[in-house]
Amino acid sequence: LAKTTQPISMDSYEGQEVNITCSHNNIATNDYITWYQQFPSQGPRFIIQGYKTKVTNEVASLFIPADRKSSTLSLPRVSLSDTAVYYCLVGDIGNRDDKIIFGKGTRLHILP
Amino acid sequence: NAGVTQTPKFRILKIGQSMTLQCTQDMNHNYMYWYRQDPGMGLKLIYYSVGAGITDKGEVPNGYNVSRSTTEDFPLRLELAAPSQTSVYFCASSSPGTGPFYGYTFGSGTRLTVV
Numbered sequence: 003l004a005k006t007t008q009p010i011s012m013d014s015y016e017g018q019e020v021n022i023t024c025s026h027n028n029i030a031t032n033d034y035i036t037w038y039q040q041f042p043s044q045g046p047r048f049i050i051q052g053y054k055t056k057v058t059n060e061v062a063s064l065f066i067p068a069d070r071k072s073s074t075l076s077l078p079r080v081s082l083s084d085t086a087v088y089y090c091l092v093g094d095i096g097n098r099d100d101k102i103i104f105g106k107g108t109r110l111h112i113l114p
Numbered sequence: 115n116a117g118v119t120q121t122p123k124f125r126i127l128k129i130g131q132s133m134t135l136q137c138t139q140d141m142n143h144n145y146m147y148w149y150r151q152d153p154g155m156g157l158k159l160i161y162y163s164v165g166a167g168i169t170d171k172g173e174v175p176n177g178y179n180v181s182r183s184t185t186e187d188f189p190l191r192l193e194l195a196a197p198s199q200t201s202v203y204f205c206a207s208s209s210p211g212t213g214p215f216y217g218y219t220f221g222s223g224t225r226l227t228v229v
Binding site for chain 1: 118149154155156157158159173204206218220221222223
């Protein structure tokens with residue numbers, strides 16, 4: 003499993019765009035990049051997943067450069083309810099023996 | 115469709131007591147997992163199962179046991195509770211069609227305190 007590095011914490015204000023970058027220098031060819039979100043007292047929930055370039059859904063966008071050694075989760079116009087911990091995960095989604103290993107994540111705090 | 119259901123939500127145990135954390139899913143997922151999360155930390159994998167009758171150790175299996183007799187249920191057993199097992203425990207499941215990194219559904223957690 004590729005090791006990931008992301009900031010421990012970030013602060014932002016309501017209405018702004020927030021970008022959280024994750025480094026994964028030893029990502030393998032078959033690895034995908036997945037982001038999860040965890041609110042206090044809840045289990046993590048899937049946000050977005052990508053392999054290369056850009057992926058967008060109703061919640062976020064994921065930008066992956068050509069070398070795939072990093073990725074950026076972009077949250078448009080955040081609100082107070084986006085305060086949560088965000089986890090960047092890298093692994094082979096086709097490998098049934100692969101398991102999600104969570105790091106400490108990035109604790110995002112949205113201010114009014 | 116309830117998803118992943120964990121019981122109990124809260125529990126206080128005395129040192130040396132035992133208990134079983136229950137986890138049930140109604141999505142017909144083959145893969146099931148147990149994680150623990152200490153305050154301010156990420157999740158650590160305790161045990162996982164890729165199907166009924168198959169279980170394997172994760173990162174931190176010591177002090178725990180699991181069984182998987184049915185597709186739906188994946189209970190976690192603590193035999194001799196210790197203060198170091200004070201944590202929030204999450205059960206999760208996923209379908210092999212989507213892979214463990216996608217469509218991972220978590221339960222709401224069990225907050226366990228050992229005193």
